[in-house]
Amino acid sequence: MKTFCRSLHGLALGTLLIAGQLVTVQGQTEAQKANANRTLSVGYILFPGFEPLDVFGPLEMIFSMSYYMNMTLATIAETVGPVSARPPLHYMAPNEPPMDLSYMINPQVVATHTFETAPKLDILLVPGGTGNVALEQKNDTKVEDFVRERYPELEYLLSVCTGAITLARSGVLEGRRATSNKGAWAQTATHGKNVTWVPSARWVVDGNVWTSSGVAAGMDMAYAFLRELYGDSPLNTLMSNVEYAPHTDASWDPFSVVHNVPGANKTRSLVDCVGPAGFTE
């Protein structure tokens, strides 16, 4: 709530110099303190056939964070208005009939801006989903063109799941490490020039580009990302209200083993012990 937010901003916090960074007594760096005092412009790409949780996993946490911090949200698509999560017609393999999934249920989300009218953005999030495949097959490059054009103005670019395909095709992954959904690995990892696709990773950070593994992995990436942006407070309070116990180890990736991704780390346990963030027993 704003009251808390104002109190947080208003506190005359002492500072410490730890590992060359100014850190407040609450463990907040100077950069995190500065983030708490400005308005961040967040953009979210939508396209027909987006994966619902790719959008709403990270968005739940960003939405909750906007209770404490100043943010704006633009949901961006080819046209404003409803965008369907139902997969459009696409092909799964050569010489096979088109996949008509119009029988699937159809959650719809509202786009507030087009690629032409989107405001200046500090943070851009790109979801994945079957719609990505359909766009590529139609040679529709609007999403990747938008990512390429806007990348220079962004402070952070994030993708969830096969959203990494869009990032690869836009060119911003060139020379970078990235990851994506492990169930769609064979298809995903063919994209992009000079991309080091990391086979076992819940998420990967390379510079200001964050890519996560499949769908639910976006929530763990979002936790790590918001922690970098703002520190532990009020993030851990928020996580306890959302009742999500995040995986905080970026190298935990049982799904790379389950899906038998080439190069997957099979020496690690498939299980991982998680509990509330910021609390220890």
Next chain:
Amino acid sequence: MKTFCRSLHGLALGTLLIAGQLVTVQGQTEAQKANANRTLSVGYILFPGFEPLDVFGPLEMIFSMSYYMNMTLATIAETVGPVSARPPLHYMAPNEPPMDLSYMINPQVVATHTFETAPKLDILLVPGGTGNVALEQKNDTKVEDFVRERYPELEYLLSVCTGAITLARSGVLEGRRATSNKGAWAQTATHGKNVTWVPSARWVVDGNVWTSSGVAAGMDMAYAFLRELYGDSPLNTLMSNVEYAPHTDASWDPFSVVHNVPGANKTRSLVDCVGPAGFTE
């Protein structure tokens, strides 16, 4: 995909009698086999100020399941069209000024039906969120009236987070066990007549009513619910594609301890080891 679905339906599976239930060789009960062969009508309540992940956590899994199984979806609100997740004006405590959270970001979802036009439903899901509080303060009973009226036709009624308040106020929790968000426990657990509010529970099942703890807990409830409906196959495949490692122990609830809920089980560990569903090392 339908091909898989048809193959699944078409298999001449042998059956076994285990513990009095007919079970297929794949571990599917006769009831689960019957569910795989019919169309389920799913309804989702939306209201201004719904919590985004309360809706899209379980919905991601239901959406993914609709790839394999026949389902319809109705998103139901007071009016069709966009419904905002941004909290409406409400009061948090007596004698305090109203909470104006209009500065928060505003994800919007499309309602396809009104309370009057909603189709016959087999399954109804009720999310929580600050909007619940606002409805109660305005004496707006439309959502709980809809739940009360439709309950006799439902096979299953599910709530996430403070959606349990709506269920309590509708009367369907009378004589039942239920749970809700642990961060809003003091306020939530005052609702309903003769409700046994369970202080430590990720989710609670009482008859055909499923209630989950806060926000992200809805995903674990959804996994358990879909497992009851359809069995492990194709659910576990779906979970590995969504890359979510569900908590499968309904009594795991570290957030009841974190939020110091009266009666919470403090003897249990806050952490829980989770890995991919259906896989063992």
